[in-house]
Amino acid sequence: MVTIDDIAKKMKVSKGTVSKALNGAFDVSETMRKSILETAVEMGYTKPLRKKEAPRFCVFAVTMAYRNPEDFGSDIITGFRKMAEPAGCTVAIQQLDAAFREANPSFDGYMLEHNYAGALFLDLDLQDPWLKQLHTSRTPAVLLDNYVMQNAATAYIGTDNDEAMYLAIQHLKKLGHQKIGYLSGTLNAYINQVRYEAFFRALQLHGLPCDRELAGTSNHLLENLQVHFPRLMQQGVTAFMCSHDLLAHGLMLHCQDLHIRVPEDISIVGFDDLPICAYTNPPLTTIRQDRTQMGKSAYYALSSLAENIPISTLLLHPQLVVRNSTGAPPVHTDNSCTPDPQ
Amino acid sequence: MVTIDDIAKKMKVSKGTVSKALNGAFDVSETMRKSILETAVEMGYTKPLRKKEAPRFCVFAVTMAYRNPEDFGSDIITGFRKMAEPAGCTVAIQQLDAAFREANPSFDGYMLEHNYAGALFLDLDLQDPWLKQLHTSRTPAVLLDNYVMQNAATAYIGTDNDEAMYLAIQHLKKLGHQKIGYLSGTLNAYINQVRYEAFFRALQLHGLPCDRELAGTSNHLLENLQVHFPRLMQQGVTAFMCSHDLLAHGLMLHCQDLHIRVPEDISIVGFDDLPICAYTNPPLTTIRQDRTQMGKSAYYALSSLAENIPISTLLLHPQLVVRNSTGAPPVHTDNSCTPDPQ
Structure with missing residues (x-):
């Protein structure tokens, strides 16, 4: 477990300076703050939760598919907040757009800088630059529909x-x-x-x-x-x-x-x-x-990871909803794509 | 959702009699009680939790491998109880031995009769007579290292x-x-x-x-x-x-x-x-x-199922523990099982 002391020793500055930098105090220069943050991330430092301090979580989304109630991510975020906010947690939502990525190349660095205890990712694809970092990150992260093997700080949540x-x-x-x-x-x-x-x-x-x-x-x-x-x-x-x-x-x-x-x-x-x-x-x-329950379960997984319960995978039962787009096959299948005669 | 009223109508008895039978009152004959329980199970009745009533859960084990601290099941039960008991739940432990099985052919019937809201199974094998029942049971059940597809009342918990x-x-x-x-x-x-x-x-x-x-x-x-x-x-x-x-x-x-x-x-x-x-x-x-965390997670899964959160699968990250039984392979492998020359 890397401590503030370890970072101070490595950087040859006082513990107070490291602590101030990690907590965003104003009397540390921007250059020093960045340098301390980078060293902290390199050394694998994660901020310990103070007892009774409710954590701050961040939900990341690549696309905007969560802003309207009919979007896939909307109910998931609602379910997540329904659990998190009554427990006193703060939940921020951050879109992973080009400008954000340019400003924030490091996942751990971003999380440390903003004092987030964990992240929920809605829609990373396999080429995402942060996904590679998630293989070694120490920051608790729950990934919807994405599985990172061999990192006890990450969990996969989805449907069976x-x-x-x-x-x-x-x-x-x-x-x-x-x-x-x-x-x-x-x-x-x-x-x-x-x-x-x-x-x-x-x-x-x-x-x-x-x-x-x-x-x-x-x-x-x-x-x-x-x-x-x-x-x-x-x-x-x-x-x-x-x-x-x-x-x-x-x-x-x-x-x-x-x-x-x-x-x-x-x-x-x-x-x-x-x-x-x-x-x-x-x-x-x-x-x-069930996207609301998925969001609730994502909160459970993330708060568990933050308490060192090493959740790897959490899947929910799906339901088949039968409407009218399915019926018996045509009696004579003639294997062609010809239009229906009218 | 089957109600006490439905059971009373089907059996042509009063609602009061059904209610008494389901709650084990003494002024209902044993024959009537058994008959009402059987009908209730057949109709898929599950007892609704009263608001603020802490549920009773039962942990089932086929073998005795939970009685001593070094047994596989011991820490799992401890972890489960560590979560359940502070939440006000009662936890019973029941061995699935021959005498018990003879007396209790029906899982749902047993759970209803003893007023259990859910079950944790430690070690069912694929031929277990109750495992088949778990495919259609409405009673929340968490299975360690066993997966039942297509039943939203059951969850599989284990290691990744x-x-x-x-x-x-x-x-x-x-x-x-x-x-x-x-x-x-x-x-x-x-x-x-x-x-x-x-x-x-x-x-x-x-x-x-x-x-x-x-x-x-x-x-x-x-x-x-x-x-x-x-x-x-x-x-x-x-x-x-x-x-x-x-x-x-x-x-x-x-x-x-x-x-x-x-x-x-x-x-x-x-x-x-x-x-x-x-x-x-x-x-x-x-x-x-991590068996203690596994037990804690089992409680989460079971209490979720009891609240209709359809957990299907919950896996924990394993850890490799390197001791001394592994080393480099012998330089000359001669493909035989001959003893070491001494």
Whole structure:
């Protein structure tokens, strides 16, 4: 455990100067303050919580998908605050945009400088510059849908994707579907890798064909719709599982353009149960993640890490929400993407 | 949500009688009480918690491996009680022995009859008659090292086995081992299946040979020692990962009998960090699970389920504890199980 004393000795300054710098006092020069912060981070210093001092937490988001009630992150932040604020904690929300990143290259440095006891990350992708730092950071951090192995200061929180895919495939199989395709966002996101593998495990558990050719993945909606979708239709796929609701919704609109009827010609299942799902045409069958409970559980995980309880993974049970985008497969499947005759 | 009213209507008795039967009042006949309990269980009735009423929880154990401080279950129960009792909860401990099972065929019935709000199971195996019931039970239940898919009333708690195996294999690889074998208890236990798969994933991640022939599994220590161990030695294995400390310790004693030196001739790694590991000869390198924190987390999971927060999985970070049973592989590996010349 690195102490203020250790930092003072290394920098050959007084303990008082280090303490002032770490606590943002005004009578330490900006250069000295930065230099002390950098040394503290290098040495792996983390600020001990004072007894009875309620911690300050920061929620980080790369995209803005939390500002409106219908955004994915909104209920998660609400759930987190519902637990944190009654416990006396302060919760800040910080967007990881370009300007912020330029000003703050170091995660630990930022956390120490702003006196945050822990962080919740909503949407880091695998290339994120801070994700690499999270492998060695000593600052408690909870990652939604991201897993960092071998760091007892980080925890992964999310949905039980194996169960989710099992439920979706079970539903489609019961309706009579035998060949089920998968469309996914880029496998550069950890969550997409997990869902991709979970999809194939579910096919296998239900005894359905699970050739990897049954999946298409892309960062671009258009590639999924114009390349993978017709390829899968030609393979005789009658139902499509999608890695996210927005992709499912895009597919639904594309089918309307092509006069492919949902669910008469193909069935579509989404993932997340965003508020939009109840209002698409037809309303979307999807997997519900209870985002408020997810936020509450994220608070539990983060406050546990801050108390040295080494949570690694915390998953919630998903629910299958059956609406009207799924039905029995067409009686004669002719393996083509031709429009419905009118 | 099934109510007392529903049960009364179905049984054509008064609500008062149902209420008395469910609360164990003395002025309801034993036959009537049993009959009402059975109907309540069949209908999926669960007793609602009264506001501010602290719940009663029951910890179930099949074996007695919790009575002494050095037993695996002891610290888990202590951790659970450390959280539960200050919160006003009552915690009972019940051994699932033959007499108990005969008297109590139904899990839900037992829980309802004894007014328990939830259960923690320490050591169910996959053939356990109650495990099947847990797939459809409405009673909150947390299972240590057991996963029940598709029941939002149950949660799996345990160690991050992927991380554990990754750490162990990384350690052995750094020491110079290239061919690592695995000895495991029966794959009839969920936890053994998970560790088995995690072992091979870890080999793969570290770029080591991961032929399934490198593993031996058995319910019987002797089969592991007399059949699998020599078979693996003949394959040129220089380090053995074991699914449990007791198996590792058994292997160590067997090696002493055969004058095979640990770690000079072979390295051995255990799993669990039972108190005995520090006192074996040589002391055992192993994976530590923080059992007290596991118990505390089990309480969190169970109280969450009781409040309808659908926890599915809660895993803790393991730690690699390096002692003296691991070292560099012998310079000349001659692929045989011959004793050390003396």
